Amino acid sequence: MNEAAPFSRPDRSPERDGNEGPPAAISARGLRKVYAPHSGRAGGRRGGSGKEALKGIDLDVPRGSFFGLLGPNGAGKSTFINILAGLVIKTEGRVTIWGHDLDRDNRNARASIGIVPQELNIDPFFTPEEVLEFQAGLYGVPQAERRTAEILAAMALSDKAQAYARTLSGGMRRRLLVGKAMVHSPPILVLDEPTAGVDVELRQQLWDHVREMNRQGVTIVLTTHYLEEAETLCDRIAIINQGEVVACDTTPALLARLDRRELRLVLADDLAAVPAALSDLDAALRSPRELVIRFRRSGAGVPALLDRVRAAGLEVLDLTTEEADLEDLFVELTTAPKAGAG
Ligand SMILES: Nc1ncnc2c1ncn2[C@@H]1O[C@H](COP(=O)(O)OP(=O)(O)OP(=O)(O)O)[C@@H](O)[C@H]1O
Secondary structure, eight states, X not given: OOOOOOOOOOTTSGGGGTTOOOSEEEEEEEEEXXXXXXXXXXXXXXXXXXXXXXXXXXXXXXXXXXXXXXXXXXXXXXXXXXXXXXXXXXXXXXXXXXXXXXXXXXXXXXXXXXXXXXXXXXXXXXXXXXXXXXXXXXXXXXXXXXXXXXXXXXXXXXXXTTSOGGGSOHHHXXXXXXXXXXXXXXSEEEEXXXXXXXXXXXXXXXXXXXXXXXXXXXXXXXXXXXXXXXXXXXXXXXXXXXTEEEEEEEHHHHHHTTOEEEEEEEESSOOSSOOGGGTTSEEEEEETTEEEEEEETTSSOHHHHHHHHHHTTOOEXXXXXXXXXXXXXXXXHHHSOSTTOX
16 A cells, blocks of 8 residues: 555656756746735735735755745745746746746746645545546646556555545545646646645655655655654755745755754842843843853853853852754744844
């Protein structure tokens, strides 16, 4: 059942280009989207100038990468994906998909990307086989080039080929949607929040499949709220907030920023302000007797900091330290001004 048969490499796959695709699988420059004031989303603002969901973002997804697009609710992730999918019309800016300009060469741009939507909407009376065949027809894939059985096997759905979609579990439907996005063998696969509502075991299976595709050269873009998911899967992560890219780096470089720790000191006496002698530190009073110092693990250690605190004339009654995690970085990047995020 879970034989993760890899996709074979048909003519229409990335290597069709002799591995010489563009350096950026997806490239956006100055991409802006303003939704009209009455464009329908619940809670959409009335009157005024509309909602600016993307504020002129620049983003490159390197060819062959496993790219994570992270952001809180309403950050603009779906808007970005929907522009790629042709479901939302951008207001301004330029997008290329596999080197094809979305405006000037829409057909090739669209043919270069497969998108797995957030919603599990599959016609309940279609079988997986029919779903894939229908999609292949939609993309004009000739009969001789269709890979329905192969895709079903790769998605561990061979034994469900003839079952009504309504009888499939959530995880199976999700895999069917991944298969559906791959019928035209696009070199880029985008997964929009693919693991929402998928249980842990099936999530793992899904990732095994997607990883295998990535190993074979398919560029993967994943949007998620789950930081750990992005951390384990993605080699590059962009963090988007309120329509802006607030960080974009390799996963190790982003993780290196987690070099932060926090030292919390309970003091014997009340303080009105952080002593001038400690003003070069990233220190703040959380209450008159609670001093918090943020520091880099790779820099001065706790003993050196304690020496500084004592030298400033403070008596310490108790102390605790806390490690930062990706969640902290995320909060920091999405609440602080962009500059100085390192
Ligand atoms: N059709 C629409 N009309 C008006 N505003 C919209 C529309 N679609 C999205 N928005 C607004 O644009 C902003 C970005 O929304 P978007 O769905 O792209 O965010 P997201 O990062 O995908 O969030 P989520 O993780 O919740 O899917 C939000 O403020 C949202 O309310």
